[in-house]
Amino acid sequence: MRRVTLALLGLALALVAPAGAASADDGPYAPLDRPGPALSVPQGTLDASLDCHGDPAAGPRPILLNPATSVTPVENYSWNWARVFAAEGRYYCLVTMPQHTFGDIQVAGEYVVNAIRTMHARTGRRIAILGHSQGGMNPRWALRFWPDTRAMVAEMIGMAPSNHGTKSIPTCIPGLTTCVPAVWQQLAGSxxxxxxxxxxETFAGIDYTNVYTRLDEVVTPPASSGLTTGEGRIANVRVQDVCPLDPYEHILTGTISAATYAxxxxxxxxxxxxxxxxxxxxACGLYMPGIDPVDIASYAPVLAALPRLVSTMLPSVSLGGAPLLRAEPPLRCYVYAAGC
Incomplete structure (x- = not known):
């Protein structure tokens, strides 16, 4: 907790389904090629969650910006990555999850499914996804259980993604303490x-880049951000192997790190x-392009999010509207081999 607090202070300073037969490899879970279920979130709600910018027919590969737990995409990306992509004429979209991404990640996955399908339909191109923390992990839920999305995605890039959960939140104890759904679900072994x-973990035709820092105090152990199985092309890159003196931890790795940017x-x-x-x-430096250290007003969204960022590590606290639960939400029926 002390390291998280220091990181937040540093940020402020730096910014003044149909059933199918299961295979042996799938075990009790849905076959990898079984079509995904109909989305349970109303289509109007899903469409309203997607905010897109630029010309869908022009520029480099379209990119979806997916936020971390506790923040909106505006808080996560408006003052850094969105500026970069706007300047290069790239079509990009931001997807806003309910309850500040504190809610059930199975629901967040439906928002990602819709975003992928919508962007692919608008652009006629395969897209890239860039996500920080949970945002670098939850698109994989969409790719795992809605296989039609795999042909629509060319690149999956996670910045300190929680691909295998974390061991750093010992205060969420089933039946004893309460935590928000997304925190329960991101515990290692959930x-x-x-x-x-x-x-x-990966699928053919998609390139996976997972960026992590040895100083990560939220996703622990840090190397658990990496992926190893499946037929996708994978790179698990520690920022200190590119910039040995990179000083940033979990939050700053996905928001200002010049090494992450490179x-x-x-x-x-x-x-x-x-x-x-x-x-x-x-490529090593103090902060990534797109950031203007003297433009204080542009940092208002992320500074407003600091209380929610801190609350992520705390039991019995919900500042984003998500329910407090005594255990993780049950898995949906489509997850299992038996189907719904």
Whole structure:
């Protein structure tokens, strides 16, 4: 908690389904190729969650910006990555999850499914997804259980993604303390994390770049951000292997780190996932492009989000409207081999 608090202070200073037969590999979970279920969130709600900018027919590969737990995409990206993509004429969309992304990640996955389908239909191109923390993980729920989305995604980039959960939140104890759904689900060994990684972690035709920092105090152990199984092309890159003196932890790795920016750019600018060998030490710096240290007004959204960021690590506190539960939400029926 002390490290999270210091990171937040540092940020403020730096910014003045049909049933089918299961295979042996899938175990009790849905076959990898079983069509996904109909979305349970009303279509109007899903459409309203997507905010897109630019010309869908022009520019580099379209990109979906997916937020971390506790924040909106405006709080996460308006003052950094959105500026970069707008300046280069890239069509980009931001997806806003309910309850500040504190809610059931199975529901968040439906928002991602809709965003992928919508962007692909508008652009006629395969898209990239860039996400921070939970935002770098929950698109994989969409790819795992709605296989039609896989042909619509070319690049999946996670910045400190919680791909295997975390061991750093010991205060969520089933039956004893209460926590919000997304925190329960991101605990290492949760039913959600187990289902997410069932069968295969990656899929053919998609490039996966997972950026992590050895200083991560939220996703622990930090290397658990990486992926290893499946047929996708994978790069798990530690920022300190690119910039040995990079000082940033979980929050700042996905928002201001120049090393993270260089790794993400390398993935976007080349075929395949990122390759650290292509990135020189000249990429190392205090903060990524797009950030204007003297434009204090642009940082108002993220500064307003600080109380929610802190609350993520606390039991019995919900500042985003999500319910407090004594255990993680049950898995939906479509997750299992038996189907619905």
């Amino acid at each position: 039913a959600f994390v187990t289902a997410l990684n069932s069968g295969a 790794i993400v750019r390398d993935a976007l600018d080349h075929d395949g996932p990122a390759d650290p060998a292509r990135i020189g030490r000249s």
